Amino acid sequence: MNKHLLLNLLFFFALTVTSQAQEALFRAQNIVSPEIHEDGSVTFRLFAPTAQTVKVSGDFLPSVKMETPMGQMDGPGNADLTKDENGVWSFKSKPLSPELYGYSFSVDGFSTIDPSNPFLIRDVASVTNIFIVGEGQADLYRTQDVPHGTVTRRWYDSPTLGMDRRITVYTPPGYEKSTEKYPVLYLLHGAGGDEEAWIALGRTAQIMDNLIAEGKVTPMIVVMPNGNVIQDGAPGEGSQGFYKPQFMIPKTMDGTYEGAFKDIISFVESSYQVKAEKANRAIAGLSMGGYHSLHISRYYPNTFDYIGLFSAAIMAREDATGKVYSDFDKTLLAQKDNGYKLYWIAIGKTDFLYDANKEFRSKLDGMGMTYEYVESEGGHIWRNWRVYLTQFAPMLFK
Amino acid sequence: MNKHLLLNLLFFFALTVTSQAQEALFRAQNIVSPEIHEDGSVTFRLFAPTAQTVKVSGDFLPSVKMETPMGQMDGPGNADLTKDENGVWSFKSKPLSPELYGYSFSVDGFSTIDPSNPFLIRDVASVTNIFIVGEGQADLYRTQDVPHGTVTRRWYDSPTLGMDRRITVYTPPGYEKSTEKYPVLYLLHGAGGDEEAWIALGRTAQIMDNLIAEGKVTPMIVVMPNGNVIQDGAPGEGSQGFYKPQFMIPKTMDGTYEGAFKDIISFVESSYQVKAEKANRAIAGLSMGGYHSLHISRYYPNTFDYIGLFSAAIMAREDATGKVYSDFDKTLLAQKDNGYKLYWIAIGKTDFLYDANKEFRSKLDGMGMTYEYVESEGGHIWRNWRVYLTQFAPMLFK
Numbered sequence: 001m002n003k004h005l006l007l008n009l010l011f012f013f014a015l016t017v018t019s020q021a022q023e024a025l026f027r028a029q030n031i032v033s034p035e036i037h038e039d040g041s042v043t044f045r046l047f048a049p050t051a052q053t054v055k056v057s058g059d060f061l062p063s064v065k066m067e068t069p070m071g072q073m074d075g076p077g078n079a080d081l082t083k084d085e086n087g088v089w090s091f092k093s094k095p096l097s098p099e100l101y102g103y104s105f106s107v108d109g110f111s112t113i114d115p116s117n118p119f120l121i122r123d124v125a126s127v128t129n130i131f132i133v134g135e136g137q138a139d140l141y142r143t144q145d146v147p148h149g150t151v152t153r154r155w156y157d158s159p160t161l162g163m164d165r166r167i168t169v170y171t172p173p174g175y176e177k178s179t180e181k182y183p184v185l186y187l188l189h190g191a192g193g194d195e196e197a198w199i200a201l202g203r204t205a206q207i208m209d210n211l212i213a214e215g216k217v218t219p220m221i222v223v224m225p226n227g228n229v230i231q232d233g234a235p236g237e238g239s240q241g242f243y244k245p246q247f248m249i250p251k252t253m254d255g256t257y258e259g260a261f262k263d264i265i266s267f268v269e270s271s272y273q274v275k276a277e278k279a280n281r282a283i284a285g286l287s288m289g290g291y292h293s294l295h296i297s298r299y300y301p302n303t304f305d306y307i308g309l310f311s312a313a314i315m316a317r318e319d320a321t322g323k324v325y326s327d328f329d330k331t332l333l334a335q336k337d338n339g340y341k342l343y344w345i346a347i348g349k350t351d352f353l354y355d356a357n358k359e360f361r362s363k364l365d366g367m368g369m370t371y372e373y374v375e376s377e378g379g380h381i382w383r384n385w386r387v388y389l390t391q392f393a394p395m396l397f398k
Numbered sequence: 399m400n401k402h403l404l405l406n407l408l409f410f411f412a413l414t415v416t417s418q419a420q421e422a423l424f425r426a427q428n429i430v431s432p433e434i435h436e437d438g439s440v441t442f443r444l445f446a447p448t449a450q451t452v453k454v455s456g457d458f459l460p461s462v463k464m465e466t467p468m469g470q471m472d473g474p475g476n477a478d479l480t481k482d483e484n485g486v487w488s489f490k491s492k493p494l495s496p497e498l499y500g501y502s503f504s505v506d507g508f509s510t511i512d513p514s515n516p517f518l519i520r521d522v523a524s525v526t527n528i529f530i531v532g533e534g535q536a537d538l539y540r541t542q543d544v545p546h547g548t549v550t551r552r553w554y555d556s557p558t559l560g561m562d563r564r565i566t567v568y569t570p571p572g573y574e575k576s577t578e579k580y581p582v583l584y585l586l587h588g589a590g591g592d593e594e595a596w597i598a599l600g601r602t603a604q605i606m607d608n609l610i611a612e613g614k615v616t617p618m619i620v621v622m623p624n625g626n627v628i629q630d631g632a633p634g635e636g637s638q639g640f641y642k643p644q645f646m647i648p649k650t651m652d653g654t655y656e657g658a659f660k661d662i663i664s665f666v667e668s669s670y671q672v673k674a675e676k677a678n679r680a681i682a683g684l685s686m687g688g689y690h691s692l693h694i695s696r697y698y699p700n701t702f703d704y705i706g707l708f709s710a711a712i713m714a715r716e717d718a719t720g721k722v723y724s725d726f727d728k729t730l731l732a733q734k735d736n737g738y739k740l741y742w743i744a745i746g747k748t749d750f751l752y753d754a755n756k757e758f759r760s761k762l763d764g765m766g767m768t769y770e771y772v773e774s775e776g777g778h779i780w781r782n783w784r785v786y787l788t789q790f791a792p793m794l795f796k
Contacts, residue, residue, distance in 0.1 A: 032642065048508050050506060050507050050508075051506070051508065107505070107508050107510075108448060108449075108506065109448050110446050110448075110449065110505050110508075110510070111513060112505075112508070112510040112511070112513075113510070113511060113525070115509060115510075115525075116523075116642055117640075117642070118520045118523050118524075118525050118633070118634070118642070118643065119633075119634045119640045120518065120525065122516045125514075125516050126516075127511070127513075127516050127518065130640070131640060132639070132640065142637075142639055143631065143635060143636055143637050143639065144637060145562075145630075145637045147553075147562075148552070148553040148562065148564075150550055150551065150552035150553075151550070151551045151552075152548055152549070152550045152551075153548065153549045153550075154546070154548035154549075154574075155545075155546040155548075164543075164545070164546065166546075176552075176669060232543075233541065235516070235517075236516070236517045237541060238541055239540075239541050239542060239543045241530070241540055241541065242515075242517045242528070242529060242530065244430065244514055244515070244516070245516065271574060
């Protein structure tokens with residue numbers, strides 16, 4: 001055995017803490033999964049010689065109806081893998097359209113990630129593998145050989161909430177060497193998300209880098225705060241340590257966050273080279289973040305010229321009382337009278353919030369409050385929110 | 399059903415892309431794993447009603463001998479979980495000493511992560527769950543309610559390598575508002591690692607925040623570059639996209655990185671408020687990064703006053719030729735004659751690089767080149783490298 005190979009193998013063992021890696025080395029080291037083919041089809045593989053059934057489940061397969069306590073809903077489709085003589089299970093998909101997809105395996109009914117694919121995203125408490133297929137729109141989600149912006153995780157003081165809080169900030173390529181001031185997009189996550197959501201699930205840094213390189217997006221700062229006021233940082237990143245994230249986080253839609261949002265603006269405008277004026281402030285968010293964007297943009301008068309509601313969770317809440325929610329119609333009218341450059345509403349045709357958004361649009365129509373509206377295929381999914389960001393960002397600060 | 403709960407559940411389904419999350423909701427939603435008890439014991443749980451055997455494997459269990467092509471080596475221990483009437487398997491450990499541990503499950507021989515624990519680290523291509531037990535040393539690895547530094551992922555130009563490369567930089571609390579200049583620690587990863595390794599596996603940001611808050615560490619900038627010159631960024635973060643990382647990356651120990659290291663110093667000293675002088679530069683690294691630190695610190699004369707070799711991969715390499723490796727003894731002697739404040743060598747008693755480090759120390763002894771030496775328990779593992787960082791950092795820039 002070559003001396004270097006031996007040494008490298010020794011390294012490998014020494015670094016290894018689980019039997020998973022040993023298996024990977026001895027039995028499954030040549031497994032490639034997923035394998036993306038030229039035509040956009042994808043082969044998934046899993047080494048599991050003693051398993052009886054192996055399935056792959058993901059958003060690249062036709063959705064299936066599933067029974068839930070609330071009745072039938074759409075769920076991710078699944079497909080059976082077949083086993084070869086070496087104990088390697090595989091499934092080849094049909095050619096997929098360009099996109100970032102998520103998937104997981106089920107081995108004899110037990111759900112698991114793909115051990116051959118270390119690329120994972122966490123959504124609330126679920127971890128799934130991801131892969132990217134194709135060009136065009138999918139290329140916007142890739143790290144390409146273009147000038148790159150900087151992604152910073154830092155902590156800001158929120159006097160209103162009485163805590164230091166973690167925040168993610170994207171600054172565009174060239175920011176550090178520039179003496180210019182930049183416009184700012186505040187980009188808000190949904191329920192169950194945090195200050196990591198837009199970077200990890202939303203591919204914000206890649207989208208902005210690529211669209212700026214194409215000359216389609218004005219270089220801007222993107223601020224991604226944490227909308228859960230009971231947390232100082234994302235699960236595992238804040239002082240609450242490691243815990244199993246819950247979807248239903250209290251106090252996220254009761255006005256506390258909106259009321260404290262001034263601390264975020266104040267931090268950003270005192271810490272970065274920004275154009276601190278309405279014409280250079282945008283706010284957008286998905287689902288709960290759309291709800292936040294709606295309320296923040298009318299609660300702080302004359303503050304934002306660009307508002308984006310992505311599948312916004314527009315709803316009356318019993319806990320939404322107090323100053324932030326008083327005078328809803330009055331503040332909305334004031335927002336209309338003060339003027340803005342873009343009020344952008346996007347939602348998928350099968351989104352469960354479709355009707356609530358339709359109702360809200362009727363309200364805006366009745367008030368003569370103008371907006372642009374985009375209706376996409378699909379439902380309440382990250383695939384749509386990434387697309388919405390690629391559509392919304394080019395319209396800002398022009 | 400309460401309207402908000404219904405809506406929240408609807409959200410949950412809408413956000414979900416895999417059947418894993420559905421299971422988690424319907425059948426396993428109350429599973430807590432790992433559960434850390436007051437006395438430091440830990441209960442692991444897994445919902446797998448149809449499984450025949452479930453094991454947990456991790457570095458918190460006594461290691462076992464395992465057969466490899468290179469003979470017997472130490473491997474992580476494992477323990478059997480037992481099943482209750484609800485299909486929930488569990489195992490309770492004995493009380494563990496304060497530490498950050500890694501583990502995975504094996505279900506009927508198939509290795510998998512713990513679906514109840516979304517906290518994961520990637521080491522090369524292996525993903526394992528982590529948890530933290532106890533106080534004292536373990537508290538250094540937690541995000542605590544102390545002033546926090548900033549962690550930045552940005553890209554620097556490496557003219558020597560002809561590419562933009564991704565780099566991780568920690569700046570200490572207060573850096574952004576300060577006009578002071580700071581000392582710099584260059585902290586290098588091992589083989590198979592990248593610019594994410596020290597932050598994720600090494601808990602660098604937590605260690606620095608906590609030790610700075612205790613007044614034990616001088617506020618400093620910590621620069622964590624990528625030592626694999628064929629990559630522009632970590633797997634999944636660079637322009638090579640998503641691929642299965644390999645342990646044996648070519649051109650990592652052939653002098654190319656050391657020769658290009660001047661680009662990193664130049665970037666840091668032109669981009670940050672740093673004290674650009676020998677007395678305020680430190681370089682340290684683990685394993686391959688120890689090898690790099692050894693060579694960089696002698697190849698660039700009079701550049702570093704503090705050198706740290708953590709389980710350093712000290713070895714003669716056939717591919718290590720050319721300018722960087724010529725005059726090894728001569729440059730080491732020059733380093734001795736030029737002087738330095740600390741040459742720190744640490745290694746575990748069972749590390750497979752123990753003898754190579756012993757031989758190197760003999761060489762230094764023979765040359766009259768002074769160093770400090772720390773010999774720990776254990777082998778070539780992240781547990782030791784985290785501890786070494788907590789020991790090394792307090793000695794810098796005093």
